[in-house]
Amino acid sequence: MDNVLEIEGLNKNLGNFRLHEVSFALPRGYVMGFIGPNGAGKTTTIKLVMNLMHRDSGEIQVFGLDNRRWGKKIKQRIGFVYDDSHYYQNLSILENRRIVARFYRGWDEKAFQCHLLDFGLPPDKKLKDLSRGMRTKFSLAIALSHGAELLIMDEPTSGLDPVFRSELLDILRQLMIEENKSVLFSTHITTDLERVADYICFINQGQIVLCQGKDEVLQGHVLVKGALNLLTSETEKMFIGMRKNQYGFEALTADSRSVRQFFGDTVLQDQAGLDDIMVYYVRGNKNG
Amino acid sequence: MDKLVLKDLLVLKKSMYWALVYLLAILFIFSMNPPFDKFLYIMAAYGAAYILIMGALMAEYENQTNMLLNSLPVNRYEIILSKYLSALVLALLTLCVAGTLGIVINLLPLPLAIRFMNGVDVGIVLIMVAVTLAIVMPMNLKFGNQAARVTTVMFFMLLFFAPVGVKGYIMDNSQTEWAQALINIAVSQPVVLLAAGAGGGILLLGLSMFVSLRIYEAIDF
Numbered sequence: 001m002d003n004v005l006e007i008e009g010l011n012k013n014l015g016n017f018r019l020h021e022v023s024f025a026l027p028r029g030y031v032m033g034f035i036g037p038n039g040a041g042k043t044t045t046i047k048l049v050m051n052l053m054h055r056d057s058g059e060i061q062v063f064g065l066d067n068r069r070w071g072k073k074i075k076q077r078i079g080f081v082y083d084d085s086h087y088y089q090n091l092s093i094l095e096n097r098r099i100v101a102r103f104y105r106g107w108d109e110k111a112f113q114c115h116l117l118d119f120g121l122p123p124d125k126k127l128k129d130l131s132r133g134m135r136t137k138f139s140l141a142i143a144l145s146h147g148a149e150l151l152i153m154d155e156p157t158s159g160l161d162p163v164f165r166s167e168l169l170d171i172l173r174q175l176m177i178e179e180n181k182s183v184l185f186s187t188h189i190t191t192d193l194e195r196v197a198d199y200i201c202f203i204n205q206g207q208i209v210l211c212q213g214k215d216e217v218l219q220g221h222v223l224v225k226g227a228l229n230l231l232t233s234e235t236e237k238m239f240i241g242m243r244k245n246q247y248g249f250e251a252l253t254a255d256s257r258s259v260r261q262f263f264g265d266t267v268l269q270d271q272a273g274l275d276d277i278m279v280y281y282v283r284g285n286k287n288g
Numbered sequence: 289m290d291k292l293v294l295k296d297l298l299v300l301k302k303s304m305y306w307a308l309v310y311l312l313a314i315l316f317i318f319s320m321n322p323p324f325d326k327f328l329y330i331m332a333a334y335g336a337a338y339i340l341i342m343g344a345l346m347a348e349y350e351n352q353t354n355m356l357l358n359s360l361p362v363n364r365y366e367i368i369l370s371k372y373l374s375a376l377v378l379a380l381l382t383l384c385v386a387g388t389l390g391i392v393i394n395l396l397p398l399p400l401a402i403r404f405m406n407g408v409d410v411g412i413v414l415i416m417v418a419v420t421l422a423i424v425m426p427m428n429l430k431f432g433n434q435a436a437r438v439t440t441v442m443f444f445m446l447l448f449f450a451p452v453g454v455k456g457y458i459m460d461n462s463q464t465e466w467a468q469a470l471i472n473i474a475v476s477q478p479v480v481l482l483a484a485g486a487g488g489g490i491l492l493l494g495l496s497m498f499v500s501l502r503i504y505e506a507i508d509f
Contacts, residue, residue, distance in 0.1 A: 014508075052358050053508040075361040086356040088299055088347065099298055102291040103360045 002028045003061075004150045004182040005049065010058035012044060017206060019044050022058070024201045024211040026184055028149075031176060033193035033214070034186035035274065036203040037282050042186040043083075045203065046154045049184075050080065062150065076105060079143025079181075083155035085135040089128035093121055093138055104146035115141035119171070133164035140168070144175065151183045157192050169195055190274035202278060209281050214274075221277050222256040225249070226267035235262065241280025252280035292362065292370030293377055296344045300378075303343030307336040311386055315393065319402045327451045328402060329386050329409040334416045336382040338444050341375045341421065342437065349433035354509050368504050372421060372497055379417040383410055411482040416447050418489035422496035429503045 003025040010022040019041045026032045036042050047053040049060055051071045060067040062074045087096045093116070101107045116123055119137040127135060136156050143151055157165045173196050175181065187193065193200065193214070201211040210217060224239070227248045236242065238259055239251035252272055253259050259267065272280075314332040318324040324331065348354070357367050387405040394402065423443055427436040461467045473481050 047509065050359050052355060054506070072361045072363055075359065078359075080359045082355060082359075086351065086353055086359075088351050088353065090302070090347070090351075091299070095298060099295045100356075100360065102294065103362065 004028045004063055005184060006059070006061040006064075007045070007049070008059040008061075010045065010048060010060065011056045012048060012053065013056055014044065017041070017044070019048075019206045022203070022206070022208055024208060026150075026182055026199065028182050029180050030198040031172075031183040031185060031196050032199040032201055033190070033197035033274075034184055034201050034203065035188065035190050035193065035278055036209075037188055037278070040188075040203045041206040042188075042203060043154055044206075046152055046184070046186055050075075050078070050152065076146075077149045079146065079148030079151045081136065081139040081143050081151070081153040081156045083158050085127060085132075085139060087127055087135075087138070087142075090126060092124050092126050093130075094123045096127060096138070097142065100142055101146075106147035108145050108147060112141060112145035115144055133160050133168070136160065136168065137171075140171065149181060151181055151185075153183065153185045155187055156185070157187055157189055165189070165192060172196055188278075190278055194274055200274065202281065204282055217277065218272065218274070221252055221254055221272040222259070223270040223272045223276055224251045224253055224256075224259055224263075224267050225270065226263065230263060230266060238262070239280075241283050243280075243283070252276060289366050289370050289373065292357075292367060293374045296370070296374035297377070299347040300340055300343050303340055306343075307339045307382060308385065310339060311336045311382065311389060315386070315389055315402065316400070319400055323452055323455070325402070326455075329383075329390065329405045330412050330416070330451050331448060333379070333382045333386040333409070333413045335444075335448060336386065337375075337379040337413070337417050338420065340378040340382065341417075341424065342440070344371075344374060344378070345424070345428050345433055345436075349428075354507075358509060364505050365501055368425075368497070368500050371425060371500075372493065375417065375421050376414075379414060383413055408478060408482065411486065412451065415482075415485045415489040416450075418486075418493045420444065420447060422489075422492040425496055426499045426503060429500055429507075 005026040007025070008023050010019060012019040017039070022041070022045055024032075034042050034045070044053065048055050049062065049067060051067055062070075063077060065074055067074055088099065091099070097112060101109070101112070115121075119134075119141055121130075121134060121138055121141060127138065130138065140156070157168060160168065169192055172183070172185075176183070176196065183196075185193065185197065197214045199212065200214050200217045202209040202217075212220070221240075225248060228244060231244075231249060236251075238255060239253050242249055242251035256269060259269065311332050314335060315328060318328050318331060348357075358364065383405070390402055390405050393400060394404070420440070420443065424436060424440045427439060458467050458470060462471065470481075
């Protein structure tokens with residue numbers, strides 16, 4: 001499969017935080033949800049891809065090219081949306097566009113004007129007078145107006161209310177259907193991804209925990225609920241993470257067959273969501 | 289690179305009005321105040337250039353645009369070189385405006401007579417801007433805009449009054465050998481003096497650019 005982004009053995013030491021041997025690949029035309037709790041290493045990874053940080057070791061290839069050597073060429077083909085607007089707040093939407101558009105050879109003014117209309121963005125309003133959601137939409141409009149093949153979005157929905165998030169995700173889904181772009185979408189709000197992602201890459205404490213197709217991830221994990229007396233030190237090893245209270249336990253397993261064979265009908269098995277998967281991987285077997 | 293320079297000009301819309309007001313104010317106020325009237329264009333153009341250069345740096349700092357600029361298809365060295373180039377363009381722009389204002393003021397029936405701008409004014413302003421830039425840029429990159437501003441305001445004040453002060457100091461010591469030599473050169477070969485200043489300025493700028501590049505290339509945003 002043709003990958004637009006390939007990361008291999010990526011390391012970065014930031015003193016109090018370390019990105020360790022991060023490896024994953026994003027195939028062309030797919031949406032990858034890059035999930036993990038706050039401070040897991042999502043933004044660091046994205047900054048390394050965008051050359052905003054210097055890696056200690058490892059390889060990053062975008063469109064098959066080394067991201068450091070060919071940074072300028074690669075960025076012509078990347079659209080970016082960050083968690084906060086880094087455009088000029090005292091300038092209007094059109095003035096910001098005038099600054100940014102010149103940098104892209106493939107700038108499509110017609111597409112930009114279309115996105116302004118679709119997103120309901122007032123062209124003459126200063127960025128500082130827009131809501132956070134509108135600023136995110138502006139970043140998206142810019143990212144989608146220069147023929148980018150890869151969209152890199154770092155927590156674009158953080159700080160947005162559910163209505164705005166839903167709207168943004170609808171826009172994104174529609175664009176995916178129409179334009180067949182590849183997207184790396186980092187978020188800690190996993191429910192956003194259940195609607196749009198094809199792949200899930202989960203990072204925690206600077207290390208990739210799992211990186212698979214979304215359906216594979218969801219089908220490969222099961223929530224198990226049962227009485228406390230069923231638990232022994234041996235059985236607990238079957239679980240990735242567990243929560244216990246006085247009424248029983250709830251745990252996540254990636255081996256539902258073994259759980260079924262061992263516990264039979266004495267436990268309940270339920271489908272796990274991305275949220276459950278992330279929470280249990282992060283918390284492990286801590287009680288409470 | 290030209291896109292980055294153009295970006296600075298677009299960002300500076302508001303500062304440009306201030307710089308123009310400042311230019312006019314200085315031209316009017318100092319034209320009537322000897323010995324400052326002799327350094328009218330230098331003080332006006334240098335001050336206006338300073339306002340614009342700091343305005344451009346401030347705009348980047350306030351909006352934290354390093355993330356944006358470094359995500360665009362440009363190299364880091366281009367970002368740094370463009371900052372120096374923008375400052376030079378801004379200095380030339382203020383010189384043009386100051387010179388034009390001087391002509392306009394003389395043409396208008398005002399109870400005010402000021403001399404026209406000359407090459408020495410241009411040379412001195414460019415040298416002063418070069419020296420200021422050489423200090424401001426690396427400081428701004430290393431210590432951030434706020435810290436750099438405090439130092440550079442002090443530095444600006446020093447340079448702003450430097451031409452008047454230097455002239456006064458030389459005149460006070462006009463009987464000494466070194467002052468005589470300087471006065472002789474300034475009178476008979478002002479170009480040599482300017483060329484020496486320009487050489488020093490360029491050398492300082494080159495060193496500053498090298499340091500700024502090293503600092504910027506190493507930054508993790």
